[in-house]
Amino acid sequence: MALFTAIAGAIGAVATAVSGFIGTALAAGGIGAFALKTAVGIGLNLLAQAIAGKPKAPTFSINGTLQSGGDLPRSFILGRTATAGSLVWVNTWGKDGDTPNGYLTQVIAISDLPVKSLDELWVNGEKCTIDYERPHADGRGYPVTEYKKGSSDSLWVRFYDGAQTAADSFLSATASNAQRSWSANRVGRGVAYAIVTARVSKKMFSSIPNFKFVVSGIPLYDITKDSTAGGSGTHRLSDPSTWGGDGDDLPAVQAYNLLHGLTFNGQWFYGLQNIAAARLPADNWIAAINKCRAPIAGASGNEPTYRSAGEIQIDAPLASALEAINTACQGRIAEVGGVYTMFVGAPDAPVASFTDDDILSTEEQSFTPFFGLADTINGISANYPSPEDGWAAKTAPPLYRTDLEALHGNRRLMADVPLDFVPYAEQVQRLMKSALEEGQRARRHTLVLPPQFWSYAVPGAILAWTSARNGYDAKLFRVDGVSDKANLDVMIDITEVDPSDFDWDTNTDFEVPVDGTVGPMRPAPQPIVDWFAEKWALKDDNGAPTRAAIRLTWDNSDGRLDGIDGVEYEVRLASDLSHVTGGRTDQPEAGSMVVSQGIVGLTTYGVRGRYIRDSGEDVLWSDWLPVTTDDIRQTDVTAYLSGVGQDVYATLQQLRADHDDLRARLEMIAAGSADATGASIDVHTVARRFQDATAIAMREMTASIEAKTRVYRQATAPTGDLADGDIWIDTDDGNKVRVWNATSSTWEDAGAKGLLTFAQDAPPTASNVGDLWVDTNDNSRLYRWDGTAWVDVSDARITAQASILDAVQAAVGNVSADGLRKIEVTAGAGDVVARLTDMVRATVDDAWVEAGTVTEVGFTGGDPLQPFARMLFVAGQFVFTDGTNDFLPVVIEDGEIKLAIANIGTVTAGVIKSPDDKFVITLSSGKLEWFD
Template identity: 30%
Template sequence: MPFIAPAIAAIGAAVTGIASFVGGLGVVGQALLGIGLNFAVNALRGDQQQQAVTGTQLQVQYGADRPREIAVGLVAVAGHDVYTNTYGPSNKYMQKVFVLSDFPVTALTRIAVNGEWRTINWGNVEGRGAQVTGFDGDVLRIRFYDGRHTALQAAEFGEHGLVGSSNPAGRWTAEHVGKSTAFVVINARFDDEEMASLPQFLFEFQGAPLYDPRKDTTSGGAGAHRWNDVATWEYSENPIVQAYNYERGFFANGQLLVGKGVPEIDLPAAPWMSAANVCDESTPTRAFRYRAGALFSTSDGVTHSDNLAPVLEACSGGLFYLVDGDHPIVGANQPVVATLTDDDIIVGSPRQFRAKRRSDLVNTVFGTYNSPDDLWAATSYDPRSSAEALAADRERHAKALNFGAVFLASQASDLAEAALRRARYQASETIIVRPRWIVLEPGDWISLASARYGTRTYQVVGRSLGALNANGARNVTLTLDEVGNGIYDSSIVIPERPVRIAPAFPVRLSTLQGFLAYASQVTSESGRALPAITVQWDLIDDVTVDSVLIEYWKSDDPTRRIQANFERASVTGVVAEGLVPRTSYTLQGTVVTNPPRNTFFSAPQIVTTLTEDLAAELADLQEDIQEILRFGPESLGKLEELLEGLAATIATTNVVQHSEAESASAAIIEERTTRATETEALARRTDGVVATLTDVETKVTGTAQAVTTLEGRVTSAEGTVTAAASAVTAATARIDNAEGVALGAASAVNSLSATVTQNTSSITAQAALINGVQATVDGVSANGLFSVDAIAGDGIGSVRMALFARVNDSVGYVDSGLYIDVTGGVGTVLIQANRFIVTDGSASTYPFVIQGGVVKLAIARFQQLVSDNGKMVIDGSGGTISIYD
């Protein structure tokens, strides 16, 4: 078929690579195919995004430039499409070859065809392969190669085989073996009723056979497993066994394909066996405590930590790097290995204790796992929440926890529950103890009895050995996080420590708090709708306040003012006297006190009254509201552009002072630019500092920089004169791992700009301010900014302000903002939020919610509701409903 010839030609090299795989490339060739080629191409493209490592690959992959992937445990993939061939009368048959894993696998369990699971009838095998059930006709067959083969099946040389039916002949030969590669051959027969087009496939299979040191007699276990004989290995869903094999590395023909390549001596058998045994323990709902399935990848930007993270998350585990090698720890209560008291702490040494860490509070956990019943899509497990924790924290602190290697809903829920309960152990300490406690290692659980802080159970999360000082020699610094048996035992009640709240002091008001005004309507006795303005303020608790005074006037005539008084107990009122439709009014409010004292009016509110047709007036506002809502995200984009611009600026300015050590550097930089021509006058000044330090042991690099740029520019071109000034200050800090991937970054920016432009017919002036902060860790970013933009010209002016916040995570993003806008003589205050809560400090309520674009009252107390046309009146005080013709 000519139309697929280019694709087949491009795949030919890949098929040849599959055929020889590791047999004929040699050492250099194998390294290039496995690592060097992919990394080089991706680096040149510069557009690769790091992909999360999971147990699924639901999109078909194409092309030869694909990273190696090795499957462990139960997984599902759409496969890597490497070959397409049609043959037979009228090209009625089509062959497709999909690579499943770049290492042998154990078994192909089932296949999904067009979103529906089908079984494979391995008892019905003929030249085209095993029958895929669920079709009336014999239209779909499959052949499976688990990667442990050394030659093609005999069927490949027959009428329907890859070699026998290649079109033209020779596109697939006996040399295309695919040794050590797991792949499937799909053979479809086109049929108008059953197979009019090639369907979409999803393959579920059991991943690589794995070495288990518990089953190796030579490593202290019991069994026939041997590291140097893959034929003795077995399929395993145990996440610790999977992690062990990744640590040792997956090899083919002596070459490391995926993994660390850690020698056996650096992986002590005892802790690995113990951790694997914990994973195999049963629970009340499962035969095994922890199971996992993952695709280990060599994709550009994917680190060893990225590959191991989902597997270790599947067992609530981690790795500790100790003197004798890497040690795993899994999610289970640990024995207390030592008991310390105040006598073990060096007298006079610094001691840090925190009973509660507000920045780490979590009382709700939600997220996803890979659901085989839902075609391995990321599916939500039951969210976990603690009523006791919510009460203690006084607000909801939710965290998304997605399990990329978990395929059991009950396991995902248990892991989320354990994570939530672990977060409720809030205490932490840093202590310096006597040298005898050097025996404690990271991961150990200890008991610390303190006369001041009580007795608590801690996990050692950090340990360092001190030098000789006034307190002695070789003292040990321990960093401790509180733990307890309540993490994995829900019957244990974890004591909560409520947030401390300072006592309140009496407040004497000098003005109205929370004063707002907005246009409304009232109905006259004749039923006519008249313009009105509703005013509201915060509830007044000050007993010295007698009443509320509201003063208002036409915005263009401040000499004629009208006053209205309202009771102190109320929180809202309506003014209608003297108002006319479609007119701008200015309102301000204050309090009247007894005994009298100095008070002042609140900030003025500007309101334009409505027409007699309220519905038409509200419809006219829709477009303005949408425009205002775009201002916050647009300002956030400007903030990121400022950060990128300053980063480029600091990289090109002159260094005037520089200090450098082997792993650290510090520099002071500055730039001075002046230019004066017939059409331009420019003055620019940039000052900055940069400091960088790399930790010798971890290779973690921290960078901190601050830069200020001042610029003034006046230009003249084609009768237009523009004067512009700007001042931008930024502070940024980040920490990168050894591979250069950012572990965390934080930035703060202040930008001021002013521009005036004069042409032959008009003058325009614009001033803008942006204050913004941004923090990013592990793909989660939090942004906050305050932005003001003011424009004047051609007899009109406008001001737009935004107080805007956004948090991005793996689920999506959440926005919240307060917008203030004055355009065309109309003032607008707009709030964007998922929840709108009113509180007096002790009690809170949700006055209304918005669902599907409809405002719904959760609870409301009213005196009178009047319909827009005045024909329906609901009297909340008298309890009557009146309807007029």
């Protein structure tokens, strides 16, 4: 019976060639020429078949979308191709920092028979790189390079080829939970599958990622490599461990294995069953395989003439699968008496020849000299899976023949052929050209030959015919149909062929396809625009330069800073490239900023900058710009001791804030409407009131021991037991540092106070003193840079504090006077501070005047610890007296410090000048200048 073609069985005793696949039925009895022609039909090639509108068979296009559901048919991979696979299991699990369900793991089946290897991974349409040098410790697999941000990976993959004998331990021990478990007996024997784990990150994935896996398919038996079956090599049909090689990509090898039947562990899986080796004659199949393997010159060098690859679902009829494979090689398969033979590509040498005299003139004959219009083609287009386009279906450059269009009444008659099994651009065009040329061979005969031709009348065989009547001189014909007569005569249906139809010149025939852009359209890292650095100077109220600085500028025009949250800069010494300073501004719209910290005169620096985007888009550092500062001699102590000056200024600001807070508390006490004790251990107050006059005295004593550094890593601020000064790392906001202010019950941005964080595998080798580093790979431990090394401050930041505050206030109407004395001491790991504060203030309406002193001593962090001792004076005039004589040597007027009197022995100075700058003595250079 006809095994693959229904039409042959319907007609009767016919051997037919239909499209690219030949099926046969042999029986006693005769069949007419018309019936034989009808059985063979017009579909002698793919083009005519497409024109004829033959019912579509199952398609074998690339499975580009992840399949899911329990009713999916099993499938397997032939050759090298891509598939999205089918979803087997999915779960969310674990924590990313403090974010629950921070990871998504999917198990995706790729093939239900073992494959050779995973060759490529495509994620969201982009070909990606798997870093096999960095396996994750928990067994989730290997990171995908394109989904690494800084030191953090966001995607991992692990692949099993189907030879596994145990369940994956990562799935059962780590990714499982009570709702969705992966038991230890879920081995997936024989199933090639991938485990993909993604870290939930909106900056990396806008949705669940989709994948395509490019694999080299199942290892196949190649008879040409079996020295016991007529070939040469170590392949053995009975030993699958010997299978595999370049033949896995050849259509004839694939067809041979499907006809022989695919098994797993001795159990039938797909194809024919229990077929004897004799039914696949070795000489025929070796010839077909070698014809596929034969090298042909291509644009990139020699390549096999025919290759094929695709995914076959086991619910597809075997005939459809073989037809798809045959399409890749212009192949035909014949079955005669249960024996299967294959013919590939260009016609072979003729197996026999005959003349007009050999034809039985007493039997009926028919001749078709040309196609009808419905069967005529003069152009062809083809669709194929394109690896260069992310394995999406692509249309090859159409092939037009204007000369044929003219012959066909200026009509364009196109055929469209699906080449789902041909992911090779040049092979697709070779098939198109040969098919179009072959499709012009319209001469077709049905005739009867005597019994001596019976053994040669095999569908697919080539005969040579010399005919004076038709003008043939050893013209080649292909046998497309055969019917045995009762008297052993044989009726054949033959079609003209020409080996030149398969000629190919890659230099003239191949049209290089235009490959499209694939993958996510990631914007290029954004550089800072019009970044510029220039020397600058800080000036006093008279406009005189007092300190060297650097001015940074960038483009802040309308629209330029859309999506920009800040500007970051770094400054280094040009001489040794050592780090000097760095920082950021959160006001990029200003377009400029001045940097003076650590900057000295007559020095060359390198400066670079970049944008800050909290949304996570990549930005680029600018080039290092050189800038040399002017030779500016610093003329005041604060300029010389910039770091100390900043500390003193901060102390003064805090002192005034404490004073304001104290006055507010005293006023509430006077009003009798406030709790003045706060968290103090002991508070004594005395208050007197008469009409609109109040007099208050208060003593407050406190003592506490606190853990000053607590590290939290979560998306929302902690709300539990919080102590003043606790640190919180906001990992969802660019690893910003927040500090808890117990007074205002708010989190303050510590970044504004000069604290920074670094989240990376190794801390930076240098930074600003006091910078913080959060080691996210070590339980979020906290380190601080002390100027020479990173110091672990995660556990040892216990601080003891004690203070005594004496405060008094007297007020009548809109005038008041108040004063405070405060002694406070702090001792902690690396920091020891003792401070004595005296402060007085007088107020009339909104005007006020104050004076006081702050005395500080202590040690700051480092190894060794750095001692300091200083006094801060808040006063406009300094008066000295011995009880008899009073002097006012120092006053502050108009923002300047002035010496009212001086009796100085030795003066060391850089510049001496008059207030109007008309008389200048530059002592360092010995210059004396006088200006009118």
